Amino acid sequence: MNEQDSQVQTLVTLGLNCRQAKVYLHLVNSGMSAVKAISQGTRIAQQHIYKIVSTLSEQGLVQKCLTVPATFKATPIEIGLSMLMEQKNKEYTKMKADTTNLLSTFKKQDMKATVKQEDPQxxxxxxxxxxxxxxxxxxxxxxxxxxxxxxxxxxxxxxxxxxxxxxxxxxxxxxxxxxxxxxxxxxxxxxxxxxxxxxxxxxxxxxxxxxxxxxxxxxxxxxxxxxxxxxxxxxxxxxxxxxxxxxxxxxxxxxxxxxxxxxxxxxx
CATH class of the missing domain: 3.30.870.10 (Endonuclease Chain A)
Known part of the structure; x- marks a missing residue:
């Protein structure tokens, strides 16, 4: 695995999909790019780029520049990674709470079953x-x-x-x-x-x-x-x-x- 693949994998671990990670890294490295340049740099078809940059914009990782043609730039990598980590922590906290609730539910069911049933002889x-x-x-x-x-x-x-x-x-x-x-x-x-x-x-x-x-x-x-x-x-x-x-x-x-x-x- 080369350095770029490793960087993509890190972003995937933080919640992006593979295409989103490639586009974000391209914009981090290029500074500002139009859709055509992003497509050429990532080898992702242009029709997909519009959807990807829209999603990244909603996540706060990409900003659209009012130029002709329209260009996009990435949120600085330090801020972007911090945002992704924060979102991942929120997901982990929710998952932990859901797991605790699930375990508590089954423990209560086990206690009820213990009261109702004797151990087999x-x-x-x-x-x-x-x-x-x-x-x-x-x-x-x-x-x-x-x-x-x-x-x-x-x-x-x-x-x-x-x-x-x-x-x-x-x-x-x-x-x-x-x-x-x-x-x-x-x-x-x-x-x-x-x-x-x-x-x-x-x-x-x-x-x-x-x-x-x-x-x-x-x-x-x-x-x-x-x-x-x-x-x-x-x-x-x-x-x-x-x-x-x-x-x-x-x-x-x-x-x-x-x-x-x-x-x-x-x-x-």
């Missing part, structure tokens, strides 16, 4: 990114407990990928209890998750393969359930906040926890 979440975002948010918001039944390989992958995240939750005093199926290489598995096992707020127990269900429960307030323990990555999750359903899942977890085997009770 059953939600399906599909896609790896949305599911990961939801479970990450739930971990961050957990205050007391996280209880989960999950295949050992999924837990191992999560412990590897989000070790620091687990530590933050545990250091916050949140108690994590996991039930997993016995991994084929138990010693290797426990070596990988050793930093978690050493934390006083973390417990893990084993059940025979395969896990009968896959879920994670937060503070006994919400639970995420996977439809499949063998294809969990590709299946959607059901998230539940219904108290009755959560109560049943919590009782099921406690029953499984009671019968599950502690790591020290398995020899391998």
């Amino acid at each position: 059953f939600i399906m979440i599909s896609g790896i990114k949305p599911r990961f975002s939801k479970i990450t948010s739930s971990f961050e918001n957990a205050r007391k407990t996280v209880e989960s039944m999950i295949p050992w390989y999924d837990f191992q992958a999560g412990a590897n990928y989000a070790a620091d995240h687990y530590k933050i939750v545990l250091d916050r005093g949140v108690h994590l209890r996991y039930i997993v199926d016995v991994p084929p290489e138990k010693n290797q598995f426990e070596k990988i998750i050793e930093p978690l096992m050493q934390h006083p707020c973390f417990e893990i127990r084993y059940i025979p393969p395969l896990v009968p269900a896959l879920f994670v429960m937060f503070d006994e307030q919400e639970v995420g359930i996977s439809k499949s323990s063998t294809n969990a990555i590709e299946t959607p999750d059901l998230w539940v906040t219904n108290p009755s359903v959560i109560s049943m899942i919590h009782e099921y977890f406690e029953m499984m926890w009671t019968t599950a085997i502690k790591p020290s009770q398995i020899n391998q």
Whole structure:
């Protein structure tokens, strides 16, 4: 982009169209020109020049001189740019006010909707990114407990990928209890998750393969359930906040926890 194109673009940004910008710059540089000279200097047809200088005159950027033939001169560039900036600021102020009003209107509508509607107690979440975002948010918001039944390989992958995240939750005093199926290489598995096992707020127990269900429960307030323990990555999750359903899942977890085997009770 050469200097002239850059100057034209600046004026376009300030509110002129391309032809208006070219005519105004031509008059700034020439001092005073007739329609024919403006047309030749800007390569814009004469029939368009009359319309353009009329519009620029209405904006205060061009003055018509009483000569024969009629000539036109530009308002000095400092004044012209100041006028365009002032107009742009007025437009921005109005746009900002309109945006604020629009946002306020929707906020009021949201407040009314909140009063009228309760949050859904059953939600399906599909896609790896949305599911990961939801479970990450739930971990961050957990205050007391996280209880989960999950295949050992999924837990191992999560412990590897989000070790620091687990530590933050545990250091916050949140108690994590996991039930997993016995991994084929138990010693290797426990070596990988050793930093978690050493934390006083973390417990893990084993059940025979395969896990009968896959879920994670937060503070006994919400639970995420996977439809499949063998294809969990590709299946959607059901998230539940219904108290009755959560109560049943919590009782099921406690029953499984009671019968599950502690790591020290398995020899391998």
